[in-house]
Amino acid sequence: MHITRREFLKLITEGAAALGLLKIASLIPYPVQTNLVRPPGAVAEESFNALCVRCGICLEACPTKAIVLAGYEEGLKAANTPKIDAYSGPCEFYSGRCSREMKCSKYCPTSALRLVSKGQVKMGTVELDQSKCLAFMGQECVVCKEKCPVPTAITSVNRRPVFHGEQCVGCGTCVYYCPASPKALTLSATGARRINA
């Protein structure tokens, strides 16, 4: 096999460039994220990252704009995968436009999101920050209790909301409608139930 000097130099430069890129890639930290709130019907986190092809169909299908894409700050593995952003929209899988069938799970091409009955789904838990809540500041506000689709998840005691984490399905409706600014409620993935792939 005959190699000219030019080809040899080209190969050397390309090899050096590839090694440099690999070195840079190995420096990027990617923690395994488990605190992302996934759309309803998502399989367990490890299988979800393997199954999701980042096509964006769930974004197009979501009627309430609750699904957004995770950024690169969530790690290289989770980047561009769908997550629920309750500030962007409420997930209406429990009651509302998706109560019959979840649109994101229905149209997912690789079954990273699967059609399950809505009783099985728990996407996360909503937590209350009492220092930001209007009701705790002495105003009349029970918006979260009125908007909540689950009858027993939020109860009012002395005109103040009390959250019951076990009943909460993590849909984020109360977070979306919370009138306080900054919002008194946060949705996290604690206590989420996922199907095993």
Added chain:
Amino acid sequence: MLNKQIGKIELLRIFTAIVIVVFFVVAPIFGLVYGTTCALNLGNFVLISPLEMFLLPLSTKTFLLTWLVPGVTVIITIIFFGRFFCGWICPVGGLLEYSHLLTEKKPRKNVGCLYNNWEKYAVLFAVLLAAYLFNFSAPYLFSPPGSVYRALVEMVTRGIVSIDLTVILLFFVVDFMAVRYGRSWCNSLCPLGTVISSFSFINLFKPKVDQEKCIDFDFNCLNCERVCPMRIPVTRANRWTMMECNKCLKCWDQCPVDAIKMELFS
């Protein structure tokens, strides 16, 4: 001079590419079709990109029966039609092919492939290996059409302008390559294109040179080889080099003596 000429066929191709992009962005708003080139959902019927089709079993280490129908459909399609997708549907291909019209001052150099042929198989192997080792669908980092469409979908449905790593790569590295060397990303690095071309065994509708009419030996014309975006040696092509053909019809359009015929079977 040759680079500045845009024939009717090329206008048709640019028009088709724009129509397809607009369709993919507008159709989900009316609930007609969900998805883009990465995966398509036509209601009851799903299509998945061939590259993803190979990566999914590698990254998950299982095989789901729901992938069977989309996988078989896509592989039969690429066996019959080859890189038709690259020439007429892929938004990045068109962008690369015509980006030199906007910026180029001097004519493009006719340099053959920027990379040797084996390197695209190395890129494909690296992508497959990464999916197997790290258990995630790694090609989204390397797939320009996928990330262009993902950025478009995010922009239209959510109003977010995201800065995707691949979009940066596309506009700074790949586009620089395109301005100097034409579609060198497509013919020498693209992992999706490599999967498609390695499976295009039947490859309908490809150019055939009529050696009696061809003026290659008399005038050293070789117009067809110069305009070919996939850098196929058209006049002396064989079955294997013709697997790269993306059916752009440029050689057929630009031949001065009409020596090239597009044959359905050959």
